[in-house]
Amino acid sequence: MFAAQAFASLFSSPAKTSSPSLASDHPTGGQAAHHAKPLFFTTPHHLKLTYFPIRGLAEDIRLILEESGIAYESENISFHDWHEGGIKQQRAADNPFGQMPILYVNKGEFILSQSKAIIRFIARSTGLDGGDAYSAARCDQLAEGIADLRRQYATLAYDKEFAAKVGDFINKTLVNSFTTIERVYDQNKTRYLLSQDRVSYADIMLFELVDQILALGQDARSVVAKFDRIGEVYKSIAARPRIAAYLASSRRVVAINGASASVGAFKA
Template sequence: MPPYTIVYFPVRGRCEAMRMLLADQGQSWKEEVVTGEIWQKGPLKASCLYGQLPKFQDGDLTLYQSNAILRHLARTFGLYGKNQEEAALVDVVNDGVEDLRCKYVTLIYTNYEAGKNDYVKALPTHLKPFETLLSQNQGGQAFIVGDQISFADYNLLDLLLIHQVLDPGCLENFPLLTGYTKRLVARPKIKAFLDSPEHVKRPINGNGKQ
């Protein structure tokens, strides 16, 4: 049996970055898919620490909060920078990803029709910091921090991919982010994951908006 289990809804949502990470690191995992009907019954929700998913099992260790799960996996597989300085910068990137993801989730679930145009108009402002970070690291030709992949790269890649669905031209004015995305999706194990039926058939969000 795989040591890892992801308990989550049948969407990409907050788990696709950790799935990409596990796939790229050559790990297998089990999925426990929670339907809306199961969730609405209440017992599973009541059993979750914060009353929300994802829930993640690493053997006997049970974790909640998607970013805490990513950091746990990062420590496990050496994906947290090569020293304290790089680890701090990785956290800066990941917190920036979280800020934009929260804006995206708010749009998708509360204000999609009325808010999409304004969101897309403001998107370059939110993407520019990541372009800046890339420019400061080896001319943007490597990863977001240092010369090895980190958990923040998987989280940022997922964020960029879902925004390319929302607004296909969103990276046109960001050459470093464009090249970065192309490099990461070309990594053999990430490419295999992104091409897999499990990823392709899994909706991005739970309400059909994307």
């Protein structure tokens, strides 16, 4: 289903130059080679994001689209329809690894799955990755650290022994990871990862993860409150006009996790 050819005219092809090394023929060490320009969303496209009716692995994507002011259609598929209603089989050709979320561009001219691949695709296309190889590497580095913590959070959320393990998660895993993330922001001097006012996709991922962690309860809220820089990122992103409007809208779904989770569970 990958119809990259149909979009070929939208992009220059920087890597098709005669030099095998992009670094060697660019005055800034190949930083700009990161992007195929013009940016994807400078021309109008129809976007549809397909996922379960929860925040889960799709919320970072929704937030990045909202912050970028990009219109998109949300297709929320119920757990029953996906697992037992045949939708998973119907969509098998749309996603190589049998999973959602799935992003459909222009009604299927280009289809992409894997949440972090979708996040980076939109971030690159809108400049939320900083727009050059060094800025993108700094975003990727923080985003991978955030994703590591989110993976541990999700494992905990669906763990049958959630009640016995949540304390260790908050007091050890969360404290350790946030100490590291706080240090990244401390070293930066700016509010967000790349600048004082320009938000990056990694900052937005941090916002959503903090929001999901706050839902763990008072103990988690007390830990989060100890990290000033993380708290500042969280509060300032929540107050950004497009994000604030989204959070107050019905587009923001309530449930964080699937029905079997011990926190933020989907209720039919």
